[in-house]
Amino acid sequence: SAVISQKPSRDICQRGTSLTIQCQVDSQVTMMFWYRQQPGQSLTLIATANQGSEATYESGFVIDKFPISRPNLTFSTLTVSNMSPEDSSIYLCSAGGVKVGVADTQYFGPGTRLTVL
Amino acid sequence: GENVEQHPSTLSVQEGDSAVIKCTYSDSASNYFPWYKQELGKGPQLIIDIRSNVGEKKDQRIAVTLNKTAKHFSLHITETQPEDSAVYFCAASKGDSNYQLIWGAGTKLIIKP
Numbered sequence: 001s002a003v004i005s006q007k008p009s010r011d012i013c014q015r016g017t018s019l020t021i022q023c024q025v026d027s028q029v030t031m032m033f034w035y036r037q038q039p040g041q042s043l044t045l046i047a048t049a050n051q052g053s054e055a056t057y058e059s060g061f062v063i064d065k066f067p068i069s070r071p072n073l074t075f076s077t078l079t080v081s082n083m084s085p086e087d088s089s090i091y092l093c094s095a096g097g098v099k100v101g102v103a104d105t106q107y108f109g110p111g112t113r114l115t116v117l
Numbered sequence: 118g119e120n121v122e123q124h125p126s127t128l129s130v131q132e133g134d135s136a137v138i139k140c141t142y143s144d145s146a147s148n149y150f151p152w153y154k155q156e157l158g159k160g161p162q163l164i165i166d167i168r169s170n171v172g173e174k175k176d177q178r179i180a181v182t183l184n185k186t187a188k189h190f191s192l193h194i195t196e197t198q199p200e201d202s203a204v205y206f207c208a209a210s211k212g213d214s215n216y217q218l219i220w221g222a223g224t225k226l227i228i229k230p
Contacts, residue, residue, distance in 0.1 A: 004160075033216070041222075041223075042206060042220045042221065042223050043161070048216075092160055092161075096215065105149075105151050105166055106151075106163075106218070107163065108161045108162070109160050110159055110160045
């Protein structure tokens, strides 16, 4: 399995500003993902973070709003840009592919709880 | 489009009784079905998963059954305990990928003492 940490765990931000969320995995993984979860709702995939190349975004999410970096096999960042109150949510990082060539599952971080005023 | 329906949305059971949560999927190519437990203020945690070549899998008090013909799978928790109270999510893979998942809406399980 993989142990995932996220920073910050929570934040309160003003509209119009940006916040960068960090995700650190304790081992090298082939796959990393970013999700959004509204309170009481299911998980919505924002994008797949690709190491060394641009992230792959799901329908409804764009790079200008949610730029993602993945400089190596253990770390990724998600930036929520030009925030509005509608961006208030829980942002989750997940990772999979702990062993190359072995299909496993996704492991999740604890989440970042973002409130935009 | 592809979707996963999960029922019930809320389930309240007496401590010690069994709980069953059901999911139905639409993508006939789905072959991987994980279940996650999410406690308040935490990220989802994988509790059990099943692949399409298996009809049932058990891990202590937790079991999952899969009926590929009917495209449904279920989570069974026996001898429920207060610490089982959480939101449970089912998911189905998009085709062969273990990582591209279609998520159910979640079930809030309440264990009454």
